[in-house]
Amino acid sequence: MARDPGGVRGSGSTRILALWCPDWPAVAAAADEDLQPSDPVAVLHASRVVACTAVARSRGVRRGLRKREAQARCPELHVADLDVDKDARLFEPVVAAVSALVPGVEILRPGLVVVSAHRAARYFGGEHAVAEPLIDAVAAAGVECQVGIADALATAVVAAKRGRHVAAGEDRRFLAPLPVSALTDEPSLSAPERAELVDLLQRMGIRTLGAFEELPRADVASRFGADAVVAHRMACAEPGRLPAPRAVPAELTVQTRCDPPIDRVDMAAFAGRRLAERLHTALAAAGVACTRLAIHAATAEGEEHDRTWRCAEPLTPDATADRVRWQMDGWLSGRNAARPSGPITLLRLEPVEVAGAGELQRGLFGGAGEARDRARRAASRVQGLLGGEAVLSGVLSGGRGPGERVTLLTWGEQPLPARDPSAPWPGRLPAPSPSTLLSEDAGLLDAAGDPVGVTGRGLFTAAPAVLVWRGRSRAVTGWAGPWPVDELWWDPAAGLRAARAQVLASGAPAVLLLCHGGEWTVEGVYG
Incomplete structure (x- = not known):
């Protein structure tokens, strides 16, 4: 049997207590910015609401809303980007408060922990006496929480989100009337494709966990796949994963x-x-x-x-x-x-x-x-060998130019883009994007050998005929553009007034050119 130093087994051999802090990403964002409890707060990822406080929900904000719609429903809404590092950092005082009362705390994710209810009950004099001191300890850390107790770990988490104490042996009875959407209540216990399974079950007329439980396990495995078997075990109040039948070396x-x-x-x-x-x-x-x-x-x-x-x-x-x-x-x-x-x-x-x-x-x-x-x-x-900053990885970001659409982060950091890639970004460079980004001086000449520029109306001053790049002159065989760029005109320091063009020249790959201040630069190479 796997080593279990006073922790939670979740295999049906002991009772499980789950402690859940509702809306934790939004609560952490509010705490990080020292906002008042009455302030509505929403956390965004890819410009959609992924968490919001109860105050924000009372004013019409819901998960899945786009940022603009959420702010239209609640103009005073405070928005913050999803930051898992911050969520975990601010959750540590909660874990410490629980650990001070009950040993063997296990973190499923920031905002959710589980402990052995059996061990805690022996200390506090019964399961019903456990919840109150834990809730008080977490409240002393400035956080609200809910507690659930059940036989199986997944059932305990579902019970915590409903503030329920499920009696021993009653897990199935508790789960049966719940909507099948409860299978996706907790992302730390489900695979990413679980939402597709729930949608399919609802379209098939399977509305409750009890109805899902009645399906034969073999049919679930053959029809829906591996994660559906895990979900079916949850609906049946069976352990989601048995410990390995070996000691950990x-x-x-x-x-x-x-x-x-x-x-x-x-x-x-x-x-x-x-x-x-x-x-x-x-x-x-x-x-x-x-x-x-x-x-x-x-x-x-x-x-x-x-x-x-x-x-x-x-x-x-x-x-x-x-x-x-x-x-x-x-x-x-x-x-x-x-x-x-x-x-x-x-x-x-x-x-x-x-x-x-x-x-x-x-x-x-x-x-x-x-x-x-x-x-x-x-x-x-x-x-x-070289230090943490020696290896960088690129993350798709938002922006109009090719360089703006890549955020370079230290390898291993959370891949959060500097700008939202799903935003509209009007005036963005049309597809395809360059395969290689550069920043090299270049020149664009007309048939008479005079420099080609871009007018205030976004047109070439003359037809391009020669591309001068890397010390060589090449005949231009085709081009697209130019596309004017006028960004942050109200900020002289950060603003950009320029134009981009795609140029194809003989003996060279297609290039993306940027004209700024009358000078041409190769921004990228295609192919």
Whole structure:
């Protein structure tokens, strides 16, 4: 049996207590900006509302609304971009408050934790006596929460979102009348394609979890796929994932001595990425994947800090590095008593629960191919040699020019674009986009050898005939444009008044040119 140091098994052998903080991304955004409880707040991702406070909902804001519609319904709405790092950092005081009362806390995601209700009940004198002190402790940290107790972990989470205590053996009775959409209530317990399953079930006339439970398991597996089996187990109040039938080998634990000691989040994130790569190399060699991860940190003063993260799917190296970064950010940037009194001198990752390839519904390593794994390890080694800023990755961003549509981030950071790529961006360069971005001087001449410019009305001053680029003159065989660019005209420092054109010349690939101040620059190359 997998090691279980006082944590939650979720296998039906013990009762589970789930503690849920509603609308956590919005609550964290409000706390980060020191807003009042009466202020409506919404969190956006890709210009759509993904979370909002109860005050915002009372004024018509709903998840899924576009930013413009949400602000039209509630003009005083405060909006913030989704920031998972911030959510995790601000959730650490809540986890610390729960851990002070009940041992063995496991984090499913920022805003949701689970503990052993059986262990807590023995201390507080019964399950009904557990919820009140936990709610009071979390309220002392300035956060509202709801508690649910049930036999199965997934049922406990559903119960927490409804503030229910489900009696022992009553999980199925509790779940049966709930709408089938409850299968997607908690993203940390469902696969991304779960919403498609729910939509299909509703169109088939299966409206409740009880109706879904009545379907034969074999038919669910053959008709709907692997995640539907996980959902069917949830509807039947069965354990979502049994622990691996083996002890976790001690050699899978990895640790590093921090020299110099870690006292900044960026240092912790860099060390966490390298340690995550070592952990997953060991896991791959053992043919297993980690589904519960313990993060341990120690200081020179002898303080020790531990947190356990539980995941619905096997952790990938990136997901492991994310959780290490979130946890270290919460410890190092926290304002509660759980913050280390000194720099971190030791960091250890311990797989508390592992599963083999045959015991998982999804791919062992999240579908990542061998080539991707090799590239990830190579990038990690380069960072180790040259520093964290030596490896950058591009994220699709919003903008009108090709350079604006790429946000470069340190490899391993959360891939958040600087600008929303789904916004309209009128005047954006038409497709196709250049395959290579450059910034090289060039010249555009007419048949008489005179420079070609762009008029105030966005037209060439003469037909282009010669492209001068990289010390060579090439005959122009075709062009498109020019397209005027007039951005931020009210800000002389950041504004841009220019024009772009696509030019094809003999003996050279098609290029994208930018005319600014009468000078031409090659912005990109096609093909």
